[in-house]
Amino acid sequence: MQPQRKSNVSMKSSSPAIAEMNPEQLPIPEHKLHGWTHFAGLYAGEHVAATEFVIGATFVALGATTIDILIGLLVGNILAILSWTLITTPIAVQTRLSLYTYLHKIAGDSMSDLYNAANVLIFTVISAAMITVSCTAVRLLFDIPAQLQWYPNNGLFVLVVLGVGMIVVLVAMYGFNAVAEFSGLCGPWLIVMFISGALALFPALANAVIGQTQLTSFSDFITIGDQSIWTGVNSAGKPGIGLWEVIGFAWAANTITHFGLIDMALLRYAKKTVYGLCTSAGMLFGHYIAWIAAGIMGAGTAVLLKSTITELDPGDVAYRALGLSGYVIVIVAGWTTANANLYRAGLAAQAIFHRHSRKQVTFTVGVVTVVIACFPFVYKQILPLLTYAGLLVVPVGGIVFAEHFIFPRIGLTRYWSKYRELRSGRSNESRTEELAEELTTSATKMRLADKLATANKAAIASWVIGLVFGFGLNYLQVMSFFYLFLPTWAFTIVLYTFLASRSGAVETYPAEEAAEQELNEAIKEFQSEQARTEGTLVHDDSAMSKVLHGVAWVALAVTLVLALITMFASGDMAAYERNVGVFYTWGFICTIVYFGSSYWALQRTKNLNRAHS
Missing domain, CATH: 1.10.4160.10 (Hydantoin permease)
Structure with missing residues (x-):
């Protein structure tokens, strides 16, 4: 959905079109994963x-x-x-x-x-x-x-x-x-x-x-x-x-x-x-x-x-x-x-x-x-x-x-709709190249007639009927509307599984599945090359940045301490008025200090990474 710049990394692959894919369409590579x-x-x-x-x-x-x-x-x-x-x-x-x-x-x-x-x-x-x-x-x-x-x-x-x-x-x-x-x-x-x-x-x-x-x-x-x-x-x-x-x-x-x-x-x-x-x-x-x-x-x-x-x-x-x-x-x-x-x-x-x-x-x-x-x-x-x-x-x-969890467990084919479309397409071309070409072509550029002809009608029907089911339950006031998502979700799962099984999911697509596997392997190879050519993020461990982060956390701590004093050290309303007045004044000052020091530290880290790129 999100447009991204195309990668400038080339690779030797049976599918050169991978280098032209929008990065948003590819799985996230290992070297870009994050910790907890x-x-x-x-x-x-x-x-x-x-x-x-x-x-x-x-x-x-x-x-x-x-x-x-x-x-x-x-x-x-x-x-x-x-x-x-x-x-x-x-x-x-x-x-x-x-x-x-x-x-x-x-x-x-x-x-x-x-x-x-x-x-x-x-x-x-x-x-x-x-x-x-x-x-x-x-x-x-x-x-x-x-x-x-x-x-x-x-x-x-x-x-x-x-x-x-x-x-x-x-x-x-x-x-x-x-x-x-x-x-x-x-x-x-x-x-x-x-x-x-x-x-x-x-x-x-x-x-x-x-x-x-x-x-x-x-x-x-x-x-x-x-x-x-x-x-x-x-x-x-x-x-x-x-x-x-x-x-x-x-x-x-x-x-x-x-x-x-x-x-x-x-x-x-x-x-x-x-x-x-x-x-x-x-x-x-x-x-x-x-x-x-x-x-x-x-x-x-x-x-x-x-x-x-x-x-x-x-x-x-x-x-x-x-x-x-x-x-x-x-x-x-x-x-x-x-x-x-x-x-x-x-x-x-x-x-x-x-x-x-x-x-x-x-x-x-x-x-x-x-x-x-x-x-x-x-x-x-x-x-x-x-x-x-x-x-x-x-x-x-x-x-x-x-499709992700249930289909493989009951013998239905995951991605059956795409495989069916490929099977009915250009059979004399490499399935892997065809899969890659599909990813490089914006889906929204297809003619409406083409979209309707290749649509997963089981999915569209399941969504529409699922909405009618969910909002129908709400209209009938069968249950609290806070819980309507549960039966709606379960109903759609059952309905889609049934409709997909009647529309082609029960068939096998060995050639298309093999092409999918080949494409996935090519993507992994491409991303391994990316990992070797792209630099890693540099963490700013300078003393100045540590001081800035420390100042930010101290500002938060001071704010919370002043609030605790207002809560637990106000024996009467006169003391409360004094304490809350101090909290209002210094809480605002600490807010300015926090955002100022935090943003300064952020900019230092960005500048450091720009210098190393």
């Missing part, structure tokens, strides 16, 4: 985002209880970790391909186009939600009232969205790599700030509920939670969601990436399948802690402002919990997440509209995204939107899972 620390940092940074403010407040508004939150989020996030580890990572490590490339290999051009269209829709909506969240912080600078309706009711807010949104669009078009690198620095800071914000607000919340600023036991925490945060009563005054719903959402929140297999693009770089467990850095620190912290911050802000959590937006909450650092956390978290998803949306759209450049398509998609971002209902409904988005792509994950 890479994935722990990656997931910690990606899964602590601006959405956590919204989701944390949503659990409060839905009326979960404190025990349901503490246990349900833990169980649900562990199930999500296991889903990555047992489903996504094995396929990614065994194929070393992204889902987009592997899906094209399994299901052909038409299916890939449909899937890319679904990705445009999903990532556009998520990007719009993140832009709106960022604007909730910017609006405070202009004294714009909170946007509590589904539509904007302030013209200046619309202008703010347009301004912030177009910056996001331009960065996604021209400067995404810099933002992606900067986003990697944000993970540790975001985790510290979420924890610190909850610690800084909790004494005020405790004083309002139990009449004292300090806790004497864990039961005090449960009491405060039950009475002022997770009360078991929703915003309409009715009994709220229970333990099973909390577990279901925590599991389903990332259905797109684990059951839907989107994260094959990341995990194909993992040296071992067990590295799927590194997603715990995002789920336990990012989602579990961040969602709980966001609920505490939202409830605390509501108490201090004598409001309700449904009348607040992320900007209100972050500013009250973190002071000036609150502006930074909402803007940065929303901005970096929006850029990443808008970039994905642009790539997906460009794969469909191949005659236009990625920048042109990204701009067009970005304009639509910014318009959507003007409507606050998008970010306020992020919880059901994420769940339904997962339901949209889960059937595709089921199709890939069936």
Whole structure:
């Protein structure tokens, strides 16, 4: 799906076309794999985002209880970790391909186009939600009232969205790599700030509920939670969601990436399948802690402002919990997440509209995204939107899972659709060359008639029927919509296995399979040559860079210590006001120090590698 520059490494091979392949279409070579620390940092940074403010407040508004939150989020996030580890990572490590490339290999051009269209829709909506969240912080600078309706009711807010949104669009078009690198620095800071914000607000919340600023036991925490945060009563005054719903959402929140297999693009770089467990850095620190912290911050802000959590937006909450650092956390978290998803949306759209450049398509998609971002209902409904988005792509994950794991075990042929197409093609040519030629030709350049003639109709039908099945269950309210992805996934697996067996998967394709093996061996030889000619990354072990990293970590430590002092050394409200004031001031200074030193160290490492390249 993602266009890359062509390799300039040549090789002696029976398939010279391999040198012309797009690197994105090839398996990741051994010399480019990463260790577990890479994935722990990656997931910690990606899964602590601006959405956590919204989701944390949503659990409060839905009326979960404190025990349901503490246990349900833990169980649900562990199930999500296991889903990555047992489903996504094995396929990614065994194929070393992204889902987009592997899906094209399994299901052909038409299916890939449909899937890319679904990705445009999903990532556009998520990007719009993140832009709106960022604007909730910017609006405070202009004294714009909170946007509590589904539509904007302030013209200046619309202008703010347009301004912030177009910056996001331009960065996604021209400067995404810099933002992606900067986003990697944000993970540790975001985790510290979420924890610190909850610690800084909790004494005020405790004083309002139990009449004292300090806790004497864990039961005090449960009491405060039950009475002022997770009360078991929703915003309409009715009994709220229970333990099973909390577990279901925590599991389903990332259905797109684990059951839907989107994260094959990341995990194909993992040296071992067990590295799927590194997603715990995002789920336990990012989602579990961040969602709980966001609920505490939202409830605390509501108490201090004598409001309700449904009348607040992320900007209100972050500013009250973190002071000036609150502006930074909402803007940065929303901005970096929006850029990443808008970039994905642009790539997906460009794969469909191949005659236009990625920048042109990204701009067009970005304009639509910014318009959507003007409507606050998008970010306020992020919880059901994420769940339904997962339901949209889960059937595709089921199709890939069936072909990869189930077909070889029951005697069906993996990649049967591609083999059948090759068999009906030019039989007098080398199958290996034909396979290589297929990879070097953009699928989107085929005529529509050719696409339909060679389409894996079993895959397309399974996806469509799977969607009807899943959304039909939702319409009939057979079960909680948080769990709809499970029967939908299983149903699609069974359906696709049956349809594929009736369409050609039961046949054998020895010549085509031999050509596939020959091509894979040629690719390995090509990549071995790459490994010999390409230099390895140089790690910056200079004293200056070590000092910069040390300063960054000290800044985070100081921030957390000040928050702990505010939480545990505020004997009364007078002491609390002093301590929280110090936390606001020095927390902001430490934020500047952290980003300044971290970014400086990053630039030093990049310059060192450029000098050695």
